[in-house]
Amino acid sequence: MPPSAVSQPEQFTIGRLAKAAEVNIDTVRFYERQGLLQIAPRSAGGYRLYGAADAQRMQFIRRAKTLGFSLEDIAELLQLTEDGHDRSRVKAIAQKRVADLEERIRELEKMRSVLAHHAGHCSGHGAVKGCPIIQALLSEQG
Amino acid sequence: MPPSAVSQPEQFTIGRLAKAAEVNIDTVRFYERQGLLQIAPRSAGGYRLYGAADAQRMQFIRRAKTLGFSLEDIAELLQLTEDGHDRSRVKAIAQKRVADLEERIRELEKMRSVLAHHAGHCSGHGAVKGCPIIQALLSEQG
DNA sequence: CTTGACCCTGAAGTGGACTCCAGGGTTTAG
């Protein structure tokens, strides 16, 4: 095989990894402590060294976070991608998350409709005494 | 006037107030520290004494919380009900809250639709390698 | 050789809204 084929694995320090993933440098160290990132090998001077796989892992975490997964769930998802696990657990985690999202959305929509209703009945001027919003909070009729 | 007319204002201790409002007893003390409840007068033995107005105030807080107001907002709303303020500030707080709720709902709906989409493409069996959910997290094409 | 950018550690702080704890005093039922 050619001498320079897969030999230089493109290493970089924590600062570059953090910048690439658009997170705080301390967040990377935090993820390591939390077990989301593998413990990085060190340079002679004690600096953490990362490679492309770590950058991809950070992207995985970032995307999972935008879907609202907790770090705990993300840790499990990452774990599942490593060993030869079955897809069922991944799907279960995702479905649980969808269900949680739906419940939370329903809660927020209830809040929104009730509050918008009260706000819609408030003229926005005059004394607070008698304001429909305050009245609703003082004594809900339901 | 008759001797027993408006004389006994129906006082009770913190435990009863907490039970009536369905909150932890420590929550009542916490609200006092936070300025949500007025500092209660004390009995001879040093017990806090509450009346009907405090119970109503606790209900106000409870209802505002179910609409998702922060304790800080609730403190301001309570303040506004006391002095001779104008309704405009109340309405502004409510409208801000509605806007925040709407933004949050949109965020959660985005998460839900993306995640449900991926989950819908996952068979739920077979190796994790190739699972559409994991694939999406590993490399989003958008 | 010095400056500045970068990296290291363990520990503590943040925010929001509580909740719990230890070590007491008070009140009431029996």
Place this chain on the structure above:
DNA sequence: CTAAACCCTGGAGTCCACTTCAGGGTCAAG
């Protein structure tokens, strides 16, 4: 008179996902 149930205080702990801090070591440029 005693035991149970209730109340008091200041302070610490909880959850989550970081962020900040103090006090250093390392590395590349000039």
